Structures are given as structure tokens and as C-alpha cells.
Amino acid sequence: MKKFIPAAVLLLLIGWCLWSWFAPPGRIVEIVQRGRVTARLDLSRETGSRTIDILAPGGGLNRLLVEKGRVKVLCADCPGRDCVKMGWLRSASLPLVCLPHGLTVRYAPHSEGELDSLSQ
């Protein structure tokens, strides 16, 4: 019996992973820098594709690629480039992060309702 506890814990953890991996995406994307929301984008109103440059306080750059319904970090000048490797923003519970630049790109929590879309 005791042997099954680690296996059960591992299975629960994997389930938790899958649950957040497949969480449904939202519509409004928030750009958060150092804990503050600095911009909001409405992905359903995008036409075509465009890039947005996000400047970090210490002097760093993340270039976002915004298309209809999706967003990703196209390139960045941080050392690890984890934010670029993460690809498209895919679920509401897994934000794109760039730790060196203190940048988070996430779907807005659903409770906020309709907002004006402003960029930069």
C-alpha cells in the first residue's frame, strides 16, 4: 500500500500539468512588466500580423508577434531566450515569461469583462 503513494502523487502532478496545459485560451492579452499591467491587447480585433517591441526597464528588448487570436515572443536579447522557445501563448494558466527582463505575457483573467484595447 505504501508503495502506491509516490505513484499516486506523481500521477496527480501529471494530471495537474495536463490540466493547465489544456486550459482554454482567452481573448484579451495582458502585458505585465515587474508586476504591473502595462498594456492590453484584444486578439480578436487583430488583422494580419504585426510586431510590438517591449522595452525592459534595464534596457532590453522583447519583440512580440501578434496575429489574430494568438501571440508569441518572436525574438529577444535576453541570455537564455526561454521566452522565444516557449512559442505561442497557448493557455490561460501558462503565461509567457522572460525572467531577465521581468516580462510576463498572459491572458487576462475572465472576470474583467470588456475593455478598451490599447497597445503600448
Place this chain on the structure above:
Amino acid sequence: MNTKNFARLALLTALSLLLFTVEIVLPAPLPVPGAKLGLANVVTVWALYHCTAKETLLVLLARILLGALLSGNAGALAFSLSGGLLCLAGTLPLRRVIPERRLWLCSAVGGMLHNVGQLAAAIAVTQTAGLLSYLPFLLVSGIVCGSLTGQIAQQTSARLRYYKTRDRDDLPSQNL
């Protein structure tokens, strides 16, 4: 600390740095920030069972500081430092409970603790609680990668013991 011991610790640090540098070239197994194999910890886990607590801490600190310089990623220093120290603090008492032939268990717990410490530092630095949603991924990857590196350390340790005893010439007197 005598010279022989000093040289041994220096060798361990060099070996661990070598593994660390090799790992930079390898692609990350998961597109999650902070999730990596942690090959350098093969040496740390081995040192945990063959050196004193102070010596293990020295090897770990030297590897983290020099590794940050080598990879040119000094910004990640805070994350690896908090992860490494939490991992060591957790596994030091564990080595009294878990025997060396179950070394990989200790390493799995260590990998998990390392990622928890890393994530805590990341949340403190960016002040974004949303990063907590990466916790399950980091826990699973910590357990899996920790078990793998622990298994490597365990096999290495068994082979080292074999070669150490194989070539001894002070044969015990046989009672034939």
C-alpha cells in the same frame, strides 16, 4: 583541509563545471523556463555521499558562481543559488535516511526542491504570482530529471567502488 582533499574538491568542481557547459549545448526537454536536465548535479549528489556537508556546499557554490560566469548568464545567478541551496538543505538530512544504493531517491527529492527554490526566487524577482502555474511542470521535471541524474551518480558510485577494491593487493589471508 589538507592538500589531497583540496585537490579532490577542485577536481569535483571542474567535473561539475564541465557537465554544466556540455548541458548548455543540449536543448531543453520542456519549453518551461527553468526546466533542465541538471547534469552538473550528478557530481553534487555524489559529493553528498562522499564528502562532508561543508565540502559539498563549497563544490556547489563554486560550480554555481563559475557556471554563471561561463554561461554569461549572471542574471540567472539568483535562481540557481536559491534552488541549489534549498536542494542542499533538503538533501543533507536525507542522506542519513536513504542509503547510498538508493541514491537516486535522494536526487529526485533534491531536483524537486531545486525547482521549488528556483520558482520562489523567480516569483520574488518578477513579483508575478502567475508563475505559480508552472509549479506542476517544474515538480514533475524535477522528479524525473533528478531521478535520471541520481541514477547516473549511483551507477558511477558503484563502478568507482568496484575499481577501488579490484586492484587492491593487500589480500586478506585465506583460511583454506
